[in-house]
Amino acid sequence: MASEFDLIHRYFQRPAASAVLGVGDDCALLPQRVGMLLAVSTDMLVEGRHFLPGADAEKLGAKSLAVNLSDLAAMGADPRWATLALALPAADEAWVAAFARGFFAMAARFGVELIGGDTTRGPLCISITIMGELPPGLALRRDGAQAGDDIWVSGSSGDAALGLAHLAGRVRLEGEQLESCLARLHTPEPRVDLGGRLRGIARSAIDISDGLLADIGHILEQSGVAAELHYDALPRSASIAACADDVLSADCLLAGGDDYELAFTAPPFHRGEIEAIGDDLDLRLTRIGMIVAGEAGRLSLRDSAGKPMPVARTGFDHFA
Ligand code: ADP
Numbered sequence: 001m002a003s004e005f006d007l008i009h010r011y012f013q014r015p016a017a018s019a020v021l022g023v024g025d026d027c028a029l030l031p032q033r034v035g036m037l038l039a040v041s042t043d044m045l046v047e048g049r050h051f052l053p054g055a056d057a058e059k060l061g062a063k064s065l066a067v068n069l070s071d072l073a074a075m076g077a078d079p080r081w082a083t084l085a086l087a088l089p090a091a092d093e094a095w096v097a098a099f100a101r102g103f104f105a106m107a108a109r110f111g112v113e114l115i116g117g118d119t120t121r122g123p124l125c126i127s128i129t130i131m132g133e134l135p136p137g138l139a140l141r142r143d144g145a146q147a148g149d150d151i152w153v154s155g156s157s158g159d160a161a162l163g164l165a166h167l168a169g170r171v172r173l174e175g176e177q178l179e180s181c182l183a184r185l186h187t188p189e190p191r192v193d194l195g196g197r198l199r200g201i202a203r204s205a206i207d208i209s210d211g212l213l214a215d216i217g218h219i220l221e222q223s224g225v226a227a228e229l230h231y232d233a234l235p236r237s238a239s240i241a242a243c244a245d246d247v248l249s250a251d252c253l254l255a256g257g258d259d260y261e262l263a264f265t266a267p268p269f270h271r272g273e274i275e276a277i278g279d280d281l282d283l284r285l286t287r288i289g290m291i292v293a294g295e296a297g298r299l300s301l302r303d304s305a306g307k308p309m310p311v312a313r314t315g316f317d318h319f320a
């Protein structure tokens with residue numbers, strides 16, 4: 001049986017060139033870059049709550065870092081360092097090796113260096129603190145939206161939730177659709193490049209982890225504004241469009257969560273630039289509505305005829 005120290009040394013101690021001191025001492029030591037802000041965020045994944053028991057360790061390693069990268073993306077920060085706190089039920093070397101493989105593959109793609117952490121025995125839980133940098137004044141905060149801003153969303157929402165609904169037996173997906181929904185659920189792609197490109201363009205941003213409407217709702221509340229969204233304009237994947245259960249697919253689209261797309265607002269004079277960024281990154285960017293003056297947090301959804309649709313943060317109000 002490997003000891004805690006063997007595990008750390010074997011699987012998590014890697015050179016961290018951009019740190020003064022990385023894994024192995026009482027603290028990591030990081031150089032401060034003059035004139036830059038440090039952006040810091042923590043996200044925790046708990047077995048049974050954020051992922052199913054028995055989840056693939058390599059994918060979990062990548063996803064646990066991806067969801068943290070997504071927070072940096074939503075702030076417009078460039079990723080730099082991460083710490084990793086792991087509670088493991090057993091010193092299962094094969095599991096740790098696979099987890100580390102997934103973690104470091106994701107880290108390498110986005111230039112993140114692991115500089116410390118903690119390892120203990122306990123119910124499987126992964127807590128990562130991520131650090132990034134950004135120039136002062138350019139953070140994509142949740143409180144910057146203004147009436148008249150366009151509301152945009154990257155990619156499409158709902159696939160991860162549809163994949164989860166399949167695993168829970170609520171719907172039966174097959175072939176290409178099953179594969180793509182499970183890929184969105186287990187191997188989310190943080191929109192780091194988009195976040196960086198939106199600095200100086202977007203007035204506010206958030207990553208969609210709790211559901212499209214709920215997360216746009218956070219921007220509205222913190223910015224003290226309201227929004228009008230167009231239901232028909234919401235970007236839909238082939239799987240959402242093809243889903244025979246209309247109630248389920250609408251719920252996934254509006255309130256699914258685990259999408260890790262970015263929702264952001266920007267003044268209309270930036271439309272051309274934003275479209276060019278989407279082309280550049282080969283990423284669909286869709287205008288789905290507008291910020292309006294009104295009661296902070298109020299969100300209305302309109303159908304193609306402009307008629308209001310009954311909606312709550314948790315999706316359609318099926319009892320309305
Ligand atoms: P301490 O006794 O000070 O808590 P530890 O023995 O927990 O130190 O950790 C020793 C070193 O290994 C520290 O530098 C710590 O940051 C690092 N470390 C521990 N667990 C991990 C991990 N899961 N990933 C990366 N670094 C880790």
Ligand code: MG
Nearest residue numbers: 117118119120
């Ligand atoms: Mg410790």
